[in-house]
Amino acid sequence: MQSxxxxxREVRDPRDINARHPIxxxxxxxxxxxxxxxxxxxxxxxxxxxxxxxxxxxVDLPHGAPSHDTFSRxxxxxxxxxxxKAFTAFMAALRAELGLRPAPGVVxxxxxxxxxxxxxxxxxxxxxxxxxWDTQTRVALAQARxxxxxxxxxxxxLLGSLVLKGCTVTADALHCHPxxxxxxxxxxxxxxxxxxxxxxxxxxxxxxxxxxAGDDIPSLATEEKAHGRIDRRRASVVPVxxxxxxxxxxxxxxxxxxxxxxMASGKRETATRYIALSRKLSPETMAQVVRAHWSIxxxxxxxxxxxFDEDAARTRKDYGPENLAVIRRLAQNILRMHPSKTSISxxxxxxxxxxxxxxxxxxxxx
Numbered sequence: 001m002q003s004x005x006x007x008x009r010e011v012r013d014p015r016d017i018n019a020r021h022p023i024x025x026x027x028x029x030x031x032x033x034x035x036x037x038x039x040x041x042x043x044x045x046x047x048x049x050x051x052x053x054x055x056x057x058x059v060d061l062p063h064g065a066p067s068h069d070t071f072s073r074x075x076x077x078x079x080x081x082x083x084x085k086a087f088t089a090f091m092a093a094l095r096a097e098l099g100l101r102p103a104p105g106v107v108x109x110x111x112x113x114x115x116x117x118x119x120x121x122x123x124x125x126x127x128x129x130x131x132x133w134d135t136q137t138r139v140a141l142a143q144a145r146x147x148x149x150x151x152x153x154x155x156x157x158l159l160g161s162l163v164l165k166g167c168t169v170t171a172d173a174l175h176c177h178p179x180x181x182x183x184x185x186x187x188x189x190x191x192x193x194x195x196x197x198x199x200x201x202x203x204x205x206x207x208x209x210x211x212x213a214g215d216d217i218p219s220l221a222t223e224e225k226a227h228g229r230i231d232r233r234r235a236s237v238v239p240v241x242x243x244x245x246x247x248x249x250x251x252x253x254x255x256x257x258x259x260x261x262x263m264a265s266g267k268r269e270t271a272t273r274y275i276a277l278s279r280k281l282s283p284e285t286m287a288q289v290v291r292a293h294w295s296i297x298x299x300x301x302x303x304x305x306x307x308f309d310e311d312a313a314r315t316r317k318d319y320g321p322e323n324l325a326v327i328r329r330l331a332q333n334i335l336r337m338h339p340s341k342t343s344i345s346x347x348x349x350x351x352x353x354x355x356x357x358x359x360x361x362x363x364x365x366x
Contacts, residue, residue, distance in 0.1 A: 005059065127322050
């Protein structure tokens with residue numbers, strides 16, 4: 001556990017030199033409280049005060065439990081980029097301890113707004129966090145705030161901090177642009193980027209390529225029935241015409257997903273999605289890659305909202321929302337990587353009730 005705390009101690013402390021509680025201690029206590037279900041600064045302070053003797057065995061607390069104001073002040077002042085770097089280093093150390101190689105499969109990228117992390121009536125949008133998600137191990141590899149809501153800039157910065165060789169990077173249509181494609185290729189990875197009409201020339205080329213190929217191209221059809229719905233999808237891939245390859249670095253193929261959903265009421269919905277590919281995949285593989293991308297919504301964003309109550313979090317001063325969002329994602333990763341087959345919410349309750357299980361969340365990583 002001390003090796004992970006040492007990573008948190010490397011974060012630059014923005015407070016004066018007379019601060020009574022070291023930054024590594026504050027960060028660890030906040031992480032510990034979040035693992036046990038604390039969802040606000042006040043709850044973190046209450047948790048630490050209630051278990052101060054137990055926590056003193058892990059970190060030095062010569063002045064007792066820090067106050068709520070101490071936690072709040074640090075997270076308001078702390079540079080989110082500093083904490084984001086610590087997050088990446090923490091996850092690299094955790095994966096190394098567990099013997100996990102760099103992400104070998106699909107790596108998904110998506111942004112998530114902290115919906116209530118802003119002052120009402122102020123002229124700016126809620127903070128936006130960008131996550132890079134390993135769909136195989138179901139943990140976030142890196143995350144950072146998007147300065148000014150610029151998800152593209154935050155993503156490009158994060159890509160440079162990770163080892164992505166051999167994996168396939170997926171993202172929505174916002175990221176289907178030359179800088180993103182080149183960044184992925186520079187990392188020796190492949191990309192599968194959503195393609196919409198906001199990229200007019202490339203979208204038109206995709207439509208023409210499939211129209212020219214006709215109905216004889218290889219495809220994969222699937223059908224799923226659940227919750228009174230019937231979902232049918234057809235995946236197909238065509239090579240990129242020579243004239244279109246200059247529109248996006250490394251572009252080799254276009255993928256298409258034709259989806260039809262029939263509701264229990266009989267109502268039908270149809271949609272067609274295109275994907276820009278840096279490698280010509282089989283229809284089956286392309287469908288698997290696209291499906292894997294959505295795990296970032298179902299297994300990260302949904303957990304953050306439903307289990308950690310992120311959408312309801314009212315921390316809104318200065319850098320507080322972004323920094324606490326980092327702590328939540330780190331807690332989610334630790335809980336996810338514990339070998340118990342129970343749900344994340346169940347693990348949080350056990351960590352709160354059982355000192356032994358709380359320590360096990362860290363000791364199993366060695």
